[in-house]
Amino acid sequence: MRFERSHARRTAFVAVAGSLALLATACGSGDKGSSGSGGASTGALEGRGPITLATGKDTSGNLQNQLNAWNAQHPNEKVELKELPEDADAQRQQMVQNAQAKSDAYSVLVMDVVWTSEFAANQWITQIPEDKVPDLGKLLPATVETAKYRDKLYAVPMTSDGGLLYYRSDLLKAAGITEAPKTWDEMKADCTKVQATPAGKGIGCYAGQFEKYEGLTVNFSEAVNSAGGDIVDKDGKPNVNTPEAKAGLTELVNDFKTGVIPKEAITYKEEESRRAFQDGKLLFLRNWPYVYALANKTDGSSKIAGKFAVAPLPGKTGPGVSSLGGHDYAISSYAKNKATAIDFINFMASEARQKANIEKTSQAPTWASLYDDPTLNKQFPYLAPLKASIQNAKPRPRVVKYGDVTAAIQAAAYDALSQKTAPDKALADLQTKLQSLITN
Template sequence: MVPVKRKPIFRVETMARILIRSLAVLAILAGCARSGPLPDENKTVHYYQFSLPRDREAFDRLRTWFHEEHPEVNLQIHTLPTSSDDQHQFYLTHLGSRSLSRIDVFALDVIWLAEFARAGFLMPLDDLFPEREWEEFFPAPVQAATYDRHRYAAPLFVDAGVLYSRKDLLLKHGFAHPPKTWEELVKASRVILEREEDPSLNGFVWQGKQYEGLVCNLIEFLPSRNPFLTVAESPRLEVDRVRRALGFMRDLVVRFGVSPPSVFSMSEEESRQVFQNGRAVFMRNWPYAWRLAQQEGSPVKDRVWLSPLPAFAGDASGGKGALGGFLLGIHPESPAREEARAWVRFLASPRAQRVLWQDLGLTPARRTVFPDLPSRGIPLDVLRQVMESAVPRPASPLYIPISQSVQAYGSGALAGVYPIDRAIRHIESDMGRIMRVMH
């Protein structure tokens, strides 16, 4: 072997020089950003929220309007990573130690409210609106904003599970409307699958992957509107209801054969791809999928019905979607409390809610804006009905660890790794350990 001659690509000195120069440039830039008169910190509102495509323009517009009403307030909008887990972690680190950065107003996922309220990260906002105005919002987000009889947040936007059906296939096989009960959905799927004889066609796709979405799906398969977790002095798992829901979810795949086994690894996007490529008759998803299914080039364009999720036959309360969406909270130690409240009130106002819908597709939490809302191509009456009947997830400060246990063992039971009863026993004993923390 001939010894290889190595020529250094960069010399150390060159590298060092580049490094020093770029650091100097950075320092100068940082200095520029800091110069200029400092705004009055007591009139500054630092607002933190999720990021969305094109949110900049919408929020620039909202900021201008807000400044017209409150010229004295200096508003700083900060955006956080898209992943909900990352946002949660950011808030926990930064709200806990105030020295890191100042957060006055922040957008929080509906499932974090109880945890944040219990930790003292949220200021009670009962008097933010008069009682009559609170009723202008959908009941579910207001319920989600309530912890220990106080309202700790104002709704920003709402989301809830809906059912998508293939209009063309249903009509072709004699079904005049989307199913109203799960039993009808199973029957329609089986009939259509049998008559279509298309091996690539599936009946019903939903989200059975091990993640938060699994809990949303589980809630929607519960036999009534009652929660799966009773949040009282000592939270309790509603064993019978959970067993029935998990049993039905597994049956959809194993006994009825209307859902493919791959639902156990599907999150929203995987199921949407299957449905949008015309390979499923029904899909459970959030309303965002409507716009994508209807866009140019979509194989199922104009062949989809949007409807509320089915209920079980004999359940008078009707179908329900799990509530998603975000709330707006204020940190109790904010020095600009009045300014922060003004900004929250503004974002929850009909005017701002309409902009969020028009520009970003965020469903208004204030139901009174619905009558004169531009439709953006989506059946607004269905959307309103779904949000009207949405159910929030259990409001426990320990929701996150409990939900993780449900996700883990629920997913194991669905995939048939162990029987459903054993999964439930494990969830219960996990809950016992988690709860002991609080007492």
């Protein structure tokens, strides 16, 4: 599951505090976990029985195993998987439509970490008292922040994500390169050296996710952040019409022009880029931790098993900055059986279940202790740098109108990468658009 993926920086939000307060008061009487004609409930975690889990397509193949573990222990409170499209934007659209219809079809929502503000402000998800999540303090603090809106908890972090640089260690070694690149220029120099060797002839240099969808927002944000810029400043105001943002976007534009990024990468989402890398078509790939387990499979699905390694993302003058990704579990305001829903969420967020999940999928956990587990570090040697990546990551804008904001970012970045718009104009227009969407 992707998107991903968020957090610790406060942005300006629309004024909905009054309506949220009234709504919380109205919930005091409870409604056995279902919504009445008065609208959504917040905080009334009541009602027991079967529930559903709405999530993007499970590309890991392990989610149903996790649900089976719950269902075996709770035969009268089983969870049914409602699988949505693979594309994050399509997932969000279906969840929004379900909420606007006040439907109880989805009980628990597997949400990209940047959706919390929008869903909470619109009262589409239920506020969760922190004492209902006993292990909250054992999760990575950065991940917990993704689950909050106006300092109140509306979800529980389930998986985290930090962007990583996957690279063909065998090809770098054959070219006499002993360590992964730390800067964009070093990465391009490494490509030139590898492509000059017999084994590296014809291989593409680098790719990320550049199709016009949420992944492009992430890749654009990482380029800007890794050049020293920000999408929004510390006061939550748009900040993309800057030299730093221009440096980040121009780097991507020029890499497409020169072929450092193959032209077909303009159509890549996570899965397309993963398949290109594990089919041996790329030397470097920016992607999430889930790729590690799939690219290392020895069943014939990957041509590079045992031939790659993982490093931090490169940046303009040194190591780059990842966007914070991941998924949180939230309870629909219109769901029935919310008491079952919160118990299920705690089950899935437990150390045991998160450990079982990373062992099968390589998806980043939110439970802090797992990053220091010796057995896991032997199986997944990238865990230590991943933990640092997550802790130092920057969030995408945490705004109520996130859907409109990310659409604007995607449009501007895509037009620049497609050479329809010059980077200067793309960023100036984006600054104006974001100023109209992000208000105090």
